[in-house]
Amino acid sequence: MGKLIVVAGIKGGVGKTTTARNLSLALAANGVNTVAVDSDPQGSMRAFFAQRSIDTVDTVSCIHDPYAAGLKNRLIKLAEGYDRVVVDCGGRDTEALRRSCEAAGATGGTVVIPVMATQECMDAFAGMVAVVRSAREDYPDLKACVFVNMAPTHALDQSAEATATGLAENFADLDVMQTRLKQRSAWQASGFAASAIWDVPTKDSKASDEFNLLVAELATKGAI
Numbered sequence: 001m002g003k004l005i006v007v008a009g010i011k012g013g014v015g016k017t018t019t020a021r022n023l024s025l026a027l028a029a030n031g032v033n034t035v036a037v038d039s040d041p042q043g044s045m046r047a048f049f050a051q052r053s054i055d056t057v058d059t060v061s062c063i064h065d066p067y068a069a070g071l072k073n074r075l076i077k078l079a080e081g082y083d084r085v086v087v088d089c090g091g092r093d094t095e096a097l098r099r100s101c102e103a104a105g106a107t108g109g110t111v112v113i114p115v116m117a118t119q120e121c122m123d124a125f126a127g128m129v130a131v132v133r134s135a136r137e138d139y140p141d142l143k144a145c146v147f148v149n150m151a152p153t154h155a156l157d158q159s160a161e162a163t164a165t166g167l168a169e170n171f172a173d174l175d176v177m178q179t180r181l182k183q184r185s186a187w188q189a190s191g192f193a194a195s196a197i198w199d200v201p202t203k204d205s206k207a208s209d210e211f212n213l214l215v216a217e218l219a220t221k222g223a224i
Contacts, residue, residue, distance in 0.1 A: 001107060002033075002081075002082045002084055002107065003083075003104075003108055003109040004076075004079055004085045004086075004103050004104040004109035005023065005085070005112060005223075006089060006101055006104045007023065007111075007114070008100065008128065009089075009115065009128050010093050010131070012092075013091070016091065016114055017038075017045050017088050018191065020036065020087070021036065021045050021088070022197050022211060023086055023224070024062075025060060025196040026215050027084050027086070033082050033084070034059070034082060035062075035082045035085055035086070036049060036085075036087075037065055037078070037085060037087045037088070038062055038063070038066070039090065039096045039097075040088055040090035041066040041090060045062055046064040048062075051194040056194075063078075068096040068099055071095075071096055071100065071103070072099040075087065075103035075107075076107060093127055098135070101131055101134075101135040102138065105138065109142070110142075110145060110224065111145070112218070112223065113145065113147075113174075114147060114149035115163065116149060116150050117148055117152070117159040117162070117163040122166070129174065132174070144173070145221060146167055146171075146174050146176050147176075147214060148164050148180045151180040151181065152182070153184070164176055164180070177217050177218070179213045179214040180210070181207075182206070182210060184206060184210075186202045189201075
């Protein structure tokens with residue numbers, strides 16, 4: 001039985017799809033038999049992998065499954081044939097989100113939650129934590145990891161650090177990652193090019209380096 005990694009959050013626009021697709025590709029690049037599942041009706045991750053398949057022979061396929069009815073069982077069934085199933089959930093508190101988190105719990109998996117250092121994101125975060133805690137009523141070993149995404153790049157801006165500190169103080173039952181992904185143009189370029197972040201031509205490798213650190217930290221936590 002493989003594990004589910006559900007990339008989720010009630011607040012939209014925080015980089016869930018970007019995280020999910022690059023995490024899928026990173027796992028596959030390291031020899032992990034991985035499938036991606038897009039459970040968002042918008043289908044952004046499905047579109048990414050469809051565009052990517054035109055020019056790239058990929059080891060990751062993407063299934064679009066936005067239907068909540070029976071989703072939990074379908075995801076668990078997928079985990080029987082893959083080492084990792086990476087699920088991109090839409091940005092609302094939906095039945096699909098809740099069933100995905102339960103499926104992650106049933107497979108010994110993880111919910112990965114990107115957040116931004118904004119008040120709007122923090123206002124919505126408690127709702128996502130409630131979803132995780134609800135899933136833990138049946139699956140107490142469900143892991144949940146949160147990281148600050150799209151952090152400001154200015155050296156004097158401490159909002160990302162303050163956000164991470166506040167999360168750690170107020171949500172002790174979640175693992176708050178030390179790694180921050182900063183707001184860099186390479187992320188936008190990777191979406192347009194349907195590329196992994198490490199394949200984007202750029203003057204520096206900061207975005208790729210930061211993402212690799214996040215993957216390594218998640219692996220150290222046993223989250224992926």
